[in-house]
Amino acid sequence: MTGFITRFAPSPTGRLHLGHAFSALTAFDAARVAGGVCLLRIEDIDQTRCTPDFEAAIFEDLTWLGLDWPQPVRRQSDHFPEYARALERLARAGLVYRCFKTRKEIAEEIGRAPHHPGEGPEGVVYPGPDRPLSEAEEADRLARGDVFAWRLSLKACREALGARYDALVFTEEGEGPEGEHGDIIARPDLLGDVILARKDVGTSYHMACVHDDALQGVTRVIRGQDLYFATHLHRLLQALLDLPVPVWRHHRLLTDETGRRFAKRDRSLTLEALREAGMTPDAIRARVGHG
Numbered sequence: 684m685t686g687f688i689t690r691f692a693p694s695p696t697g698r699l700h701l702g703h704a705f706s707a708l709t710a711f712d713a714a715r716v717a718g719g720v721c722l723l724r725i726e727d728i729d730q731t732r733c734t735p736d737f738e739a740a741i742f743e744d745l746t747w748l749g750l751d752w753p754q755p756v757r758r759q760s761d762h763f764p765e766y767a768r769a770l771e772r773l774a775r776a777g778l779v780y781r782c783f784k785t786r787k788e789i790a791e792e793i794g795r796a797p798h799h800p801g802e803g804p805e806g807v808v809y810p811g812p813d814r815p816l817s818e819a820e821e822a823d824r825l826a827r828g829d830v831f832a833w834r835l836s837l838k839a840c841r842e843a844l845g846a847r848y849d850a851l852v853f854t855e856e857g858e859g860p861e862g863e864h865g866d867i868i869a870r871p872d873l874l875g876d877v878i879l880a881r882k883d884v885g886t887s888y889h890m891a892c893v894h895d896d897a898l899q900g901v902t903r904v905i906r907g908q909d910l911y912f913a914t915h916l917h918r919l920l921q922a923l924l925d926l927p928v929p930v931w932r933h934h935r936l937l938t939d940e941t942g943r944r945f946a947k948r949d950r951s952l953t954l955e956a957l958r959e960a961g962m963t964p965d966a967i968r969a970r971v972g973h974g
């Protein structure tokens with residue numbers, strides 16, 4: 684097996700657009716230059732938004748771009764029990780807790796806290812409950828069938844890892860949004876007690892991504908800077924689950940002429956639309972700076 688394994692991991696929630704093409708070409712080209720491999724992974728744990736048609740379109744669009752990848756392609760929705768086992772491991776170690784609070788209740792609780800961190804780079808930072816739910820209260824809410832989310836307790840993680848908690852480092856070969864590069868101290872507190880699973884979806888992007896990167900032997904995580912802060916959490920999850928630690932290479936986000944990020948709403952910039960308008964794969968490469 685080669686020493687350089689990266690991946691492109693789209694979610695089939697829409698057609699791929701120029702931003703995805705940039706990300707895919709960045710990962711596939713890096714693997715080629717390094718004499719390594721780029722895997723394709725389908726991140727479809729959100730079964731309400733992902734569709735088989737969009738998955739088929741991913742294969743079609745990437746093949747049209749001239750890319751190919753090892754088979755079989757890992758599809759996350761085929762592996763829910765594995766993610767559940769990883770979550771169970773955290774639960775057994777007392778590192779996650781059931782949170783029954785609604786978004787509104789969380790916002791109110793944060794508002795009441797004297798030194799609340801407020802908004803972090805990934806939105807509202809939930810620093811954890813003022814007071815943990817008692818076993819009786821929890822049993823009662825479960826018996827009522829109330830909806831809950833599994834949150835990672837940073838307080839418990841800190842206790843479990845001791846001095847290691849503040850010394851978790853990840854290597855950035857690319858660049859974070861503020862030009863971060865080199866060895867970086869992971870700061871999961873920037874994100875707070877994040878949701879790692881929901882009652883109905885037994886996992887999350889974070890859990891499934893970290894689990895799969897390790898399982899698939901990924902040595903380089905190449906992805907957009909929009910996921911830079913997720914890396915601070917992923918590094919912690921790797922420490923908690925004793926997983927190997929890859930090197931990260933975050934890349935800039937492609938923007939249009941007005942500096943706006945490409946998004947699903949830009950229908951005309953889907954690879955399908957550009958292909959139908961007569962654009963060639965080489966022209967796409969040139970357009971995103973991979974000519």
Ligand code: GLU
Binds near residue numbers: 692693694726907
């Ligand atoms: N599935 C994620 C997305 O489409 C990418 C995850 C990753 O590269 O870590 O944004």
